[in-house]
Amino acid sequence: MRKLFLILFLIFLNNHAQIEKNSNEVYPIFPICKLVPDIKQNQCFDESMFEHIENNFKYPKTAWDLNLEALVRIRFDINEKGSVDNIIASSAVIGISFIEKEALRAAENMFEVAAANIIRSLPKMTPAKLDGNPINKTFQISVEYKIPVQLDYDEIDKAPTFDKCEDVEIDKSKECFENYITEHINKNLKYPKRALKNGIEGDVYIQFEITYDGYFINFSTIGPDKILEDEAYRIISKLPQVKPGEYLGKKVNILYGLPISFRL
Numbered sequence: 001m002r003k004l005f006l007i008l009f010l011i012f013l014n015n016h017a018q019i020e021k022n023s024n025e026v027y028p029i030f031p032i033c034k035l036v037p038d039i040k041q042n043q044c045f046d047e048s049m050f051e052h053i054e055n056n057f058k059y060p061k062t063a064w065d066l067n068l069e070a071l072v073r074i075r076f077d078i079n080e081k082g083s084v085d086n087i088i089a090s091s092a093v094i095g096i097s098f099i100e101k102e103a104l105r106a107a108e109n110m111f112e113v114a115a116a117n118i119i120r121s122l123p124k125m126t127p128a129k130l131d132g133n134p135i136n137k138t139f140q141i142s143v144e145y146k147i148p149v150q151l152d153y154d155e156i157d158k159a160p161t162f163d164k165c166e167d168v169e170i171d172k173s174k175e176c177f178e179n180y181i182t183e184h185i186n187k188n189l190k191y192p193k194r195a196l197k198n199g200i201e202g203d204v205y206i207q208f209e210i211t212y213d214g215y216f217i218n219f220s221t222i223g224p225d226k227i228l229e230d231e232a233y234r235i236i237s238k239l240p241q242v243k244p245g246e247y248l249g250k251k252v253n254i255l256y257g258l259p260i261s262f263r264l
Helices: 038-056 061-065 101-120 170-188 193-197 226-237
Strands: 069-078 084-094 137-145 150-152 202-210 216-222 253-262
Touching: 038 101, 038 137, 061 101, 069 101, 084 101, 101 137, 170 226, 193 226, 202 226, 216 226, 226 253
Parallel strands: 150 253
Antiparallel strands: 069 084, 069 137, 202 216, 202 253
16 A cells, blocks of 8 residues: 555546547557557556556655645647657645745745656657557646545554653554554453353454544444444543654544454
8 A cells, every 4th residue: 555645645637638539549658558459558548647646746845844735737748759748737726825926836836846747757658649650649637735634554654652652763663553552452351241141252343543633533343243342442442642643744643443353
């Protein structure tokens, strides 16, 4: 699961607004798509473009630090030689107003440069063709730069921190976090008497959020019986408040889940 995109950041690929439906026209071909049958070239182009954007996406650091978000529309050509040409990026900063026009333009420029660099790094392709002749083709895509509100646990850089884990290095924070929860479960688990009496056992999967201010909320459970689910909830709800998890230096809400095993 890639950090950047299960976060957090959305990418929209507009399907070739400038391409006409012409049976004699052949799409530009990514190097990786050369072995794909002609009938699947359109799909391979889309998928390769999306993957390229995903792999080359970089949030401008200053914009990230200032919590700026934007939608950038990029228009570009793939020329008769298969190279990217005529890149034009236009951004709209979202959710904030600027008093000074110069400040707004500087913010827009940060995002435009970042998005244009993604397109500029596209590999050379086999050019589009019409009736067998290479042609220039124009494309338009939109890239959204959005600060994440919630991330999955495996996407974050630093795990939520219990008091016991405060002096642990960042790269060991997840290990300490998980060990603390395991110890907490072992210490607090009480096999429900009704479950014992009725021979109920199994695994309960419990999922919850850890907020950016360190609280455990929004629990959901799936298990073989509500008795065991209730006990799983009781255990996890007793966890103390933590220092929140972080992604690239920002405190974020985290979605976390784990199984709790009940065996007779």
